[in-house]
Amino acid sequence: MKKLFIVANWKMNGSKKSNEQLINYINEKIYENPNIEVIICPPFTYLTQITKLKTKSIKMGAQNISESQNGAFTGEISGSILQDMSVDYVIIGHSERRQMYNDTNAVIAQKFESAHQNNLIPILCVGESLNERKTGKTLSVVESQIKSVIESTRIELFTKSIIAYEPVWAIGTGETASPEQAEEVHSNIRSIIEEYDSNIATSIPILYGGSVNGANCKDLFKMNNINGGLIGGASLNEEEFVEIYQKAERLINE
Ligand code: PGA
DSSP, rough: OOOOEEEEESSOOOOHHHHHHHHHHHHHHHHOTTTTEEEEEEOOOGGHHHHHHOOOEEEEEEEEOSSSSSOTTTOOHHHHHHHHOOOOOEESHHHHHHHHSSSOOOHHHHHHHHHHHHOOEEEEOOOOOHHHHTTHHHHHHHHHHHHHHHHHHHHGOOOOOEEEEEOGGGGSOOOOOOOOHHHHHHHHHHHHTTOOHHHHHHHHHHHSSSSTTTHHHHHHSSSSOOOOESGGGGGHHHHHHHHHHHHHHHHHOO
């Protein structure tokens, strides 16, 4: 039986009031399940609030990490600070950061290393733009994004890491990759990793992200090489997010 990961990426959204409502609702509907990991990634400033509100069945994630250790880096948050805040996971290399904040492959590799140095599990995001897909570059773009991290760090670090395939054209657009399109890239990601380590290639969780919702999640999560979803917009809607969780739960029990 495969394990499914349901990751909420709240991005730059929320308020103390709406967070409390959302987490209370999720707490009521989500149970501890060894085969489903629910991870909430709020903005940094709400980490403490969510840590206090959430039940044990929910894990915490951050949306970013500094590539540097503690020190004179105004406005940045280090891995050791995240660890101190009881964070378990961290999203790295999200396309919004790659595009808007100059997170290059080199910076992403440093962030990936920094997460591991602080016992955080990185969720490494990769994915092609619309133009890259149209010009047949999807697999080569994803390959270079993954290999640049492996080659600047160590393949062993991927034993305790997650990859999220997020086609840029599907993020926040309402347009999802078809289960077959996603599966093709996911199985290709396993082949890329297989060049380095076949055990890691089979065991690493690979999540799909990009307009996942209650209606399309089941067909995506059913695919052999899809181990759950990284969910943006739909994770801000309590009923929709719980629907995704419940569909995952049903799939696990089938
Ligand atoms: P979306 O975002 O679900 O709103 O498309 C996904 C993500 O950016 O992680």
